[in-house]
Amino acid sequence: MLASGIYSVFRRQSTRIRPRVLCQTVGYTTSSALPTVNIVEVGPRDGLQNEKGAAIPVELKVELINRLVKAGNTTVEAGSFVSPKWIPQMAGTADVLKRMEHIPGVQYPVLVPNKKGLEDLIGLLDTNSSNPPLTDEIAIFTAATDEFTRANLNCTIKESLERLRGVTKMALDRGLRIRGYVSVVIACPYAGRTDYKKVREVTQELIQMGCYEVSLGDTVGQGRPHEVGEMLEEVKKAVSVEKLAGHFHDTYGTGVSNVLTALQHGVRTIDSSVGGLGGCPYSPGATGNVATEDVLYALQESGYHVRGSVANAIDLEKMVDIGWWISEQLGRENASRVGRAIKARRQRDEVKLKAKL
Numbered sequence: 001m002l003a004s005g006i007y008s009v010f011r012r013q014s015t016r017i018r019p020r021v022l023c024q025t026v027g028y029t030t031s032s033a034l035p036t037v038n039i040v041e042v043g044p045r046d047g048l049q050n051e052k053g054a055a056i057p058v059e060l061k062v063e064l065i066n067r068l069v070k071a072g073n074t075t076v077e078a079g080s081f082v083s084p085k086w087i088p089q090m091a092g093t094a095d096v097l098k099r100m101e102h103i104p105g106v107q108y109p110v111l112v113p114n115k116k117g118l119e120d121l122i123g124l125l126d127t128n129s130s131n132p133p134l135t136d137e138i139a140i141f142t143a144a145t146d147e148f149t150r151a152n153l154n155c156t157i158k159e160s161l162e163r164l165r166g167v168t169k170m171a172l173d174r175g176l177r178i179r180g181y182v183s184v185v186i187a188c189p190y191a192g193r194t195d196y197k198k199v200r201e202v203t204q205e206l207i208q209m210g211c212y213e214v215s216l217g218d219t220v221g222q223g224r225p226h227e228v229g230e231m232l233e234e235v236k237k238a239v240s241v242e243k244l245a246g247h248f249h250d251t252y253g254t255g256v257s258n259v260l261t262a263l264q265h266g267v268r269t270i271d272s273s274v275g276g277l278g279g280c281p282y283s284p285g286a287t288g289n290v291a292t293e294d295v296l297y298a299l300q301e302s303g304y305h306v307r308g309s310v311a312n313a314i315d316l317e318k319m320v321d322i323g324w325w326i327s328e329q330l331g332r333e334n335a336s337r338v339g340r341a342i343k344a345r346r347q348r349d350e351v352k353l354k355a356k357l
């Protein structure tokens with residue numbers, strides 16, 4: 001009964017995880033009949049890549065990833081094999097992969113922009129025949145406007161897709177799973193409002209190349225819920241909603257609303273970032289991703305089940321601790337509203353307890 005329950009929930013996610021491995025390794029159970037939401041924790045990549053100032057030590061990145069997995073996250077983006085001249089904070093991703101814990105059943109995708117990044121990753125995998133492997137998943141990325149791809153990848157959309165065709169072929173030949181990203185799906189910092197038809201075309205191309213899923217990025221964090229809904233309905237004309245994920249930055253405070261809208265439109269995978277870490281190096285003024293804590297709180301008792309490995313969930317209280325810990329380590333404000341509220345609640349509880357003693 002339990003096993004079939006687990007399998008029926010995970011069958012729809014068969015491209016994301018392998019149920020049998022998962023059951024044996026992290027001992028998940030899920031009897032929930034509720035629709036299951038997958039969280040892709042992007043803090044260690046999308047979050048940290050945008051931190052200004054001194055280089056973030058490898059040890060800190062490793063500790064962040066390990067803590068996130070202990071809190072129940074089952075997909076944690078671990079870094080990028082990009083040019084350190086372009087994104088200095090992602091230097092050392094190979095060392096991060098080598099030093100962090102690898103829990104069977106947990107996915108640790110890494111971004112690669114081009115063949116050079118993929119060759120570096122494959123070189124690393126070839127010299128580390130660990131089981132489980134250091135990673136078995138890459139994420140590739142492009143955008144829905146030429147202006148943004150020029151800023152982010154130094155080429156047009158068409159050129160980026162041509163490059164990515166070579167990357168995906170090589171990755172699939174190597175047995176790696178591929179996740180795709182399309183940035184600026186609602187608005188672009190350089191080109192204004194995005195044409196949703198372009199989002200549809202680019203998403204479709206990434207799926208045809210072999211991505212098992214494409215994450216649609218409101219990179220600027222400017223999207224309003226109705227716009228997210230309109231964009232998704234356009235993309236769904238060409239791509240099945242099971243293959244779509246939502247990636248919302250929270251610049252205008254619409255992150256959680258946009259997550260809920262995406263779920264209403266059938267999306268079941270959401271990217272988010274502990275403590276709301278991040279921004280986008282090529283989207284001036286954009287804040288971090290919607291905070292994972294805020295998403296978890298919004299989804300409690302909402303009719304959705306969030307998949308995770310701690311008591312069959314992601315532990316919100318532990319995520320709050322991590323959000324505060326990493327914010328302090330980085331000397332930044334904690335951007336999670338729920339993180340701040342829960343800390344205040346804990347302080348009040350402590351005062352009440354002391355008063356009773």
Ligand SMILES: CC(C)(COP(=O)([O-])OP(=O)([O-])OC[C@H]1O[C@@H](n2cnc3c(N)ncnc32)[C@H](O)[C@@H]1OP(=O)([O-])[O-])[C@@H](O)C(=O)NCCC(=O)NCCSC(=O)C[C@@](C)(O)CC(=O)[O-]
Binds near residue numbers: 111117
């Ligand atoms: C793609 C390039 C390299 C083109 O940049 P380019 O300058 O046109 O590339 P190039 O081929 O001329 O190479 C320039 C130098 O970079 C090196 N290089 C080249 N490739 C690599 C590599 N993979 N790893 C390490 N080094 C690399 C290459 O070897 C060379 O070194 P040099 O000869 O000058 O010493 C550059 O534009 C780049 O690295 N862009 C990455 C940008 C990036 O990582 N952006 C952030 C991630 S996307 C994002 O955050 C959005 C997302 C996914 O979260 C969703 C959303 O929110 O919308």
